[in-house]
Amino acid sequence: MDISNENQISAFLHCGLCLQELPVGKSAAEWASLEIGWTKQGLQVWCRRHDCNVMHIDFEKAKHPANTTRKGPVLTLVPKVK
Secondary structure: OOOOOOOOOOOOOOOHHHHHOOOOOOOHHHHOOEEEEEOOOEEEEEEOOOOEEEEEEEOOOOOOOOOOOOOOOOOOOOOOOO
């Protein structure tokens, strides 16, 4: 099965504390301040605003297929000419 690089998110992750402090007129997406990255165990979502864990997924040493391409035209880097 191919893994799409289209946005297929059906539920979003948010810091619970950020949601409690959400300013009037801001969406949760605008207010979010999350870092997402690899750990020894798997993948972690971290709230920068509250310096706390939102989610840490343990892959249990399993390898999972992933699509790391982006949607849209492929960009070619052109070296600067001096």
